[in-house]
Amino acid sequence: MTARLPAREMGASRPATEGSGRRALATIALITLMLPVTFSMGTWTMSPSRALFLVLLPIQLFNLLRGQYGKVTYIDWLILGYMAWRTFVPFIHNPQVALQYAGSNSVIFLGGYLVGRATIRTAEDFQWMAKVLAAFVIFSFPFAIYETITGKFVIPHLFEKIPGVTSVKDVNYMRRMGMDRVQFxxxxxxxxxxFCSLALSVYFIGLRGVISGFWRWIGMFIIIACCLMSVSSGPFLSTMAQVGLIFYAFLFRNVDRRWLYFGLFFAFSYTVIELGSNRPGIVALMSLLTFSASTANVRFVLFEYGMAQIMRTPLFGIGFRQWDLPSWMTGxxxxxWLGLALIFGLPAFLFMFGAVVAGLVGIGKRAFKPGGVLSNVRLGWGIMLVSLTLTLATVYIWSEVASLTMFMIGSGVFLLHAREADEGDTPPPAEVDGRAGPTYSRFAPEVSRTASAPPARQRFDKGRR
Structure with a gap:
C-alpha cells in the first residue's frame, strides 16, 4: 500500500522556508533599530537600521509595486503619496538641503514601512514579530530600573568605546516623581x-492562544512598567488607552457592533470636551494627562500658533524656516500631526492620517472568525494603531523610533486580504475525491488508477465488480 501525497502538500516546505526568511529579516531589522550607534558615511549620518533600509528600500519598493507582497492596497498608495509630498516640499523652501533630506527621510520612513510590509505577511509572521518586540522591551526592564534610579546610561556607554562610533546622549532632563526619565x-x-507602548496590545492580544495567559499578563505588566519609567505623558496616554480598549473588547466581546458604538461614544465625548473647554479638545485632554502643568501650557501655545500658521500656508507648509512663535519658546x-501640516502642508497630514484611518476602517470590516488567530492579530494591531494615533499628538518622531512606527503600521496591512485558510505557512492538503488528506492505493504514486491502468486490467477489474 503506497501513500499518494498531493503536490501541494509535498511542496509545503517552500512556503515554510519563505516564512522563516521573512521572520529572520524582520528580526534583523528590529535588532538594528535597537542599536544606539551612528557613524559617518560621506555627508550622511548613518546607523545600522538606515544602512539596512538603504539596501532594502529599492528592492522592496520594486517588489511592492509588482505585487510581490500581495495586491498593492490603498494604504500603500497613501503612504507613497505621503512620502512623495514630504520629499517634494523641501525642494520649494529649502533646496540647498532638499536632496540630502529627501534621501535620509525616505530611508527612515519609507524604509521602515516597506520592511514591515514585506516581512509580515501572515498571522504567524505577526505573532513572531510581537514576541521579538516584547522580548526587547522585557530585556530593557533591568536597564530601565537602573537608569531611573541612578540616571546613568549602560548600553550607549558601551558602544561609545568602539572607535569611530558615537551613541545617543543623555538629555539630562529634570527628574519627575523622584525618577530619572529613562532613554535606554x-x-x-x-x-x-x-517604543514600549507599541508592544503592549500586539503582545497581549496578538499572542492570545499562542502563549499562556499567565505569561501574557506578566509580560503586559513589565511592558507597562517600562513605559511608565519614561515618565512621559504621551506614552502614559498610549498605555492607558490600550488597557482601556482591551478591557472594553473583553467586556463587550459578545456585542457584534461594539466598535461602532465605541466610536460614536468617543465622538460624542470629544464633542462635549471641545464645547465645554476654552481650549481645543485634544489639548484639554492632554492637559489632564500630562505630568507637568508647564508642559500642558507649552502644548496649548504650540497648537494655537501652529494652527494659525497652517491656515496661512495650507498647501506647502513652511519647510524648515522659522515661524511665528512667542520669543520665550524654542520652536x-x-x-x-501638527508638525506634518505645519512643515509640509495639509496634503502630507491628510495622506499619513488617511492611511492610518483607512487601515483601521478597512481591516476592521474584514469578517474574521471571532476569537480566531486573524481576529486576535487584527484586534492587537488595531488597538496599537489607535493608541499610536493619540500618542503622536503629543510627540514628534524621528530617527529609529520613526522607522519603528512605520514598521508597525506596515505590519498589519496584510490583514486587508488575509483569509482564515492562510493563517499558517503550510498550505492545507488538496482534496482528492471530496476528501482531504493522502489517498492510499496499491499503485505507485505517479500512476493514476483510471487513467494509467492497462485496458485489460480495467476490464478485469470491471468484471470482478
Whole structure:
C-alpha cells in the first residue's frame, strides 16, 4: 500500500522556508533599530537600521509595486503619496538641503514601512514579530530600573568605546516623581516610552492562544512598567488607552457592533470636551494627562500658533524656516500631526492620517472568525494603531523610533486580504475525491488508477465488480 501525497502538500516546505526568511529579516531589522550607534558615511549620518533600509528600500519598493507582497492596497498608495509630498516640499523652501533630506527621510520612513510590509505577511509572521518586540522591551526592564534610579546610561556607554562610533546622549532632563526619565537606547525618553507602548496590545492580544495567559499578563505588566519609567505623558496616554480598549473588547466581546458604538461614544465625548473647554479638545485632554502643568501650557501655545500658521500656508507648509512663535519658546515641536501640516502642508497630514484611518476602517470590516488567530492579530494591531494615533499628538518622531512606527503600521496591512485558510505557512492538503488528506492505493504514486491502468486490467477489474 503506497501513500499518494498531493503536490501541494509535498511542496509545503517552500512556503515554510519563505516564512522563516521573512521572520529572520524582520528580526534583523528590529535588532538594528535597537542599536544606539551612528557613524559617518560621506555627508550622511548613518546607523545600522538606515544602512539596512538603504539596501532594502529599492528592492522592496520594486517588489511592492509588482505585487510581490500581495495586491498593492490603498494604504500603500497613501503612504507613497505621503512620502512623495514630504520629499517634494523641501525642494520649494529649502533646496540647498532638499536632496540630502529627501534621501535620509525616505530611508527612515519609507524604509521602515516597506520592511514591515514585506516581512509580515501572515498571522504567524505577526505573532513572531510581537514576541521579538516584547522580548526587547522585557530585556530593557533591568536597564530601565537602573537608569531611573541612578540616571546613568549602560548600553550607549558601551558602544561609545568602539572607535569611530558615537551613541545617543543623555538629555539630562529634570527628574519627575523622584525618577530619572529613562532613554535606554533612544535619543529621548518619550521615544523609549513610545517604543514600549507599541508592544503592549500586539503582545497581549496578538499572542492570545499562542502563549499562556499567565505569561501574557506578566509580560503586559513589565511592558507597562517600562513605559511608565519614561515618565512621559504621551506614552502614559498610549498605555492607558490600550488597557482601556482591551478591557472594553473583553467586556463587550459578545456585542457584534461594539466598535461602532465605541466610536460614536468617543465622538460624542470629544464633542462635549471641545464645547465645554476654552481650549481645543485634544489639548484639554492632554492637559489632564500630562505630568507637568508647564508642559500642558507649552502644548496649548504650540497648537494655537501652529494652527494659525497652517491656515496661512495650507498647501506647502513652511519647510524648515522659522515661524511665528512667542520669543520665550524654542520652536520644539511636540505634535507629529501638527508638525506634518505645519512643515509640509495639509496634503502630507491628510495622506499619513488617511492611511492610518483607512487601515483601521478597512481591516476592521474584514469578517474574521471571532476569537480566531486573524481576529486576535487584527484586534492587537488595531488597538496599537489607535493608541499610536493619540500618542503622536503629543510627540514628534524621528530617527529609529520613526522607522519603528512605520514598521508597525506596515505590519498589519496584510490583514486587508488575509483569509482564515492562510493563517499558517503550510498550505492545507488538496482534496482528492471530496476528501482531504493522502489517498492510499496499491499503485505507485505517479500512476493514476483510471487513467494509467492497462485496458485489460480495467476490464478485469470491471468484471470482478
Amino acid at each position: 537606547v533612544f535619543v529621548h525618553p518619550i521615544h523609549y516610552g513610545l 520644539s515641536m511636540d505634535n507629529f
